[in-house]
Amino acid sequence: MRLYAERGYEQTTVADIASEAGLTARTFFRHFADKREVLFSGSEILLERMVEALDAVRPGQGPMRAVAAALDAAAVMLGRDPSFSRRRQSLIDASAELRERELIKMATIGAALADGLRRRGVPAADASLAAEAGIAVFRVAWEQWLAGPPEADLAGIMRATLERLSTVTTALSPEAADG
Amino acid sequence: MRLYAERGYEQTTVADIASEAGLTARTFFRHFADKREVLFSGSEILLERMVEALDAVRPGQGPMRAVAAALDAAAVMLGRDPSFSRRRQSLIDASAELRERELIKMATIGAALADGLRRRGVPAADASLAAEAGIAVFRVAWEQWLAGPPEADLAGIMRATLERLSTVTTALSPEAADG
DNA sequence: TGGACGATGTCATCAAGTGACATCACTGGA
DNA sequence: TCCAGTGATGTCACTTGATGACATCGTCCA
Numbered sequence: 001m002r003l004y005a006e007r008g009y010e011q012t013t014v015a016d017i018a019s020e021a022g023l024t025a026r027t028f029f030r031h032f033a034d035k036r037e038v039l040f041s042g043s044e045i046l047l048e049r050m051v052e053a054l055d056a057v058r059p060g061q062g063p064m065r066a067v068a069a070a071l072d073a074a075a076v077m078l079g080r081d082p083s084f085s086r087r088r089q090s091l092i093d094a095s096a097e098l099r100e101r102e103l104i105k106m107a108t109i110g111a112a113l114a115d116g117l118r119r120r121g122v123p124a125a126d127a128s129l130a131a132e133a134g135i136a137v138f139r140v141a142w143e144q145w146l147a148g149p150p151e152a153d154l155a156g157i158m159r160a161t162l163e164r165l166s167t168v169t170t171a172l173s174p175e176a177a178d179g
Numbered sequence: 180m181r182l183y184a185e186r187g188y189e190q191t192t193v194a195d196i197a198s199e200a201g202l203t204a205r206t207f208f209r210h211f212a213d214k215r216e217v218l219f220s221g222s223e224i225l226l227e228r229m230v231e232a233l234d235a236v237r238p239g240q241g242p243m244r245a246v247a248a249a250l251d252a253a254a255v256m257l258g259r260d261p262s263f264s265r266r267r268q269s270l271i272d273a274s275a276e277l278r279e280r281e282l283i284k285m286a287t288i289g290a291a292l293a294d295g296l297r298r299r300g301v302p303a304a305d306a307s308l309a310a311e312a313g314i315a316v317f318r319v320a321w322e323q324w325l326a327g328p329p330e331a332d333l334a335g336i337m338r339a340t341l342e343r344l345s346t347v348t349t350a351l352s353p354e355a356a357d358g
Numbered sequence: 359t360g361g362a363c364g365a366t367g368t369c370a371t372c373a374a375g376t377g378a379c380a381t382c383a384c385t386g387g388a
Numbered sequence: 389t390c391c392a393g394t395g396a397t398g399t400c401a402c403t404t405g406a407t408g409a410c411a412t413c414g415t416c417c418a
Contacts, residue, residue, distance in 0.1 A: 013404065027366055029406065062350050096283070103282035104275070125323060129340065130347050132315035140307045161308065166348040168309050169341075171241050192373065206397055208375065 001039070001087065009095040036101040039088060043105040047112050049073045054116045063122045064162070067134035070113055071158045074138065079145075079154035089146055110135040137161045180218070180266065188274040215280040218267060222284045226291050228252045233295045242301045243341070246313035249292055250337045253317065258324075258333035268325055289314040316340045 003012045003020060014035050018028040032038050053073035057066040092098040110131045117127035141161040145154045182191045182199060193214050197207040211217050232252035236245040271277040289310045296306035320340040324333045
């Protein structure tokens with residue numbers, strides 16, 4: 001992250017990173033599938049936590065309740081270190097390649113959530129939809145959290161955004177869009 | 180597309196493609212930013228059509244109405260050639276690199292829709308949320324359309340999925356999830 | 359003590375991408 | 389008719405990401 005921040009992602013070679021760590025480029029690729037992956041090593045853990053939280057929701061609760069629990073778990077995990085999150089995100093935002101990678105990590109989480117919902121007995125189409133909606137909320141809430149003060153409560157923003165999504169999608173005419 | 184289908188995306192080199200077209204690899208890169216981009220040349224047009232449709236919605240209509248119009252425009256454009264769409268999508272699904280690229284195209288469209296909504300006076304956060312929700316609907320409907328019979332009506336599926344999203348997000352308890 | 363194993367290094371190689379420069383066909387005037 | 393400009397292409401050289409094959413070295417265990 002330091003090197004990416006100093007020179008920019010594209011200007012930093014894998015050889016740079018490796019030698020900084022006292023290793024070889026070849027060794028770098030034994031630890032990370034590619035140059036992007038360094039910034040996304042935590043995403044499997046995030047996925048696991050979210051799926052665990054989703055699975056832990058009492059059966060019989062609707063899919064969005066389960067998704068909300070997953071979002072809460074994500075917020076707890078990601079909300080701990082705002083400064084780290086900001087630095088990391090600014091690197092990602094600065095590089096198209098990294099943004100692509102971030103998107104596929106999100107998509108992977110979405111697919112896992114959808115799977116989890118189906119395991120709960122949610123019809124396949126609803127599961128996909130609820131999971132995608134969850135990801136949408138995640139994204140918007142995350143962005144909002146990063147834009148706000150460091151002390152802001154990510155979990156709270158997530159919940160409010162989820163709430164808001166339901167309002168926005170339901171209100172097809174403007175006058176119903178109160179907040 | 181033929182080469183990608185025959186040998187797979189990774190096994191096809193840019194030199195292969197170029198020589199197939201009677202050109203040089205260097206020339207390929209003058210027409211496409213990279214090897215992935217060949218499959219996504221149509222996406223700017225799709226974006227334009229969707230934004231046009233969004234802009235054309237009567238002011239005062241809620242954001243989801245505008246998004247629905249954009250989805251409709253997309254459906255019209257993408258629903259024309261189911262066989263082409265299927266072949267193309269199966270190539271994309273087979274390659275992580277291509278899936279990444281597809282995701283960033285979707286994200287770009289989402290950002291453009293959010294922008295369009297803000298131009299309509301929709302509050303920034305609601306705009307992001309409505310746009311992301313639209314993309315979610317797009318994705319799920321698209322997948323469903325591809326899985327179904329070729330004669331299925333993409334626009335109809337989009338509308339139904341949007342409808343369904345509102346039901347799913349609103350219904351936080353299971354008993355409310357009729358539909 | 360010896361051997362399995364895991365982490366690393368070394369070397370060779372391929373493919374993606376890019377910059378610099380040359381070539382060639384076409385087109386719009388002088 | 390010819391010439392200059394322009395755009396598309398080719399050629400060459402080079403960097404970098406990524407991978408396979410093989411060697412080395414240290415640790416741990418039977």
